[in-house]
Amino acid sequence: MTKPVVTVIGSINMDLVTIANRVPSQGETILGEQFHLIPGGKGANQAVAAARLGARVHMIGAVGTDTFGKELLHSLEQEGVCIDNVKPVTYVETGIASITISDGDNRIIVVPGANHALCPEDIEHCEEIIAQSDVCLLQLEIPLSVVEKAACLAKKHDVRVILNPAPAQPLPQQLVEQVDILTPNEHERDVIFGGMDVSQFAHKLVVTEGARGVTMMKNGQPTLIPGFSVPVVDTTGAGDTFNGALAVALSKGMRLEEACLFGNAAAALSVTRLGAQTGMPTEDEVRQFLK
Ligand code: ATP
DSSP: OOOOEEEEEOOOEEEEEEEOSSOOOTTOOOOOSEEEEEEEOHHHHHHHHHHHTTOEEEEEEEEESSHHHHHHHHHHHHTTOEEEEEEEESSSOOEEEEEEEETTEEEEEEEOGGGGGOOHHHHHTTHHHHHTOSEEEEOSSSOHHHHHHHHHHHHHTTOEEEEOOOSOOOOOHHHHHHOSEEOOBHHHHHHHHTTSOOGGGGGGBEEEOGGGEEEEEETTEEEEEEOOOOOOSOOTTHHHHHHHHHHHHHHTTOOHHHHHHHHHHHHHHHHTSSSSSTTOOOHHHHHHHHO
């Protein structure tokens, strides 16, 4: 059987994770407990999720020509993600997220770096790849002009567009109109539609609600597609797993409700394991879980 094709246009970051007993005060130096380099970025995470679940995935993004960039490309390649359209950028570093975890609390600084060097012209060069995709999967960790160009080209070729609108920001109405499915969490939904009339877009909304599952419109009514009750180890990347899984399920021709159920199952499996990309399940694991 031919694999469904998902094109992800988004961020590729290295997460620099420091674990310490406490946070230093201003001017103070303390010793930490652990340090980890973990591949991340919403785009790359969702690409890995989709690849593990059996899609042929094209990643469109940008990394620096530094060590992190090389490592991130290698790790995407190992997951079977096509990196031919990840742009190497010489004048700015690979994107990073500096994460400090202490006392169950985290503090995060994201430096977009090369992710913000992606421009609408880069997307124009990938028109053929977008045109041949079943689904185009987008997030908001790259310039909005790039997201708009991608949505526009996907629509031109009748390719379904999923936008995971994170991190939250108000969106131009035209972009919302071009997107087929929007997957905010409740906070992101409130930021996007704060001043807008949601009702005309309600049919496009799949709102993720953590362990509760997701709410989508069914027969004109908001309907909860319940999540799965699982032992929680680490919820990092649950949203990214859900989005990758939703894209794969829709590419395979599932209806939206069935695809949301598949997404809930994949995301539930991911929270039972440590790490964002490391915790993402394979297609077989989700099938077994749903039996
Ligand atoms: P994040 O940014 O942390 O990845 P998010 O805020 O984008 O997450 P959530 O709504 O927290 O997204 O989670 C996405 C989906 O993951 C949920 O709709 C659900 O299917 C699944 N999920 C999240 N947390 C749990 C949990 N504790 N138990 C089972 N499933 C969960």
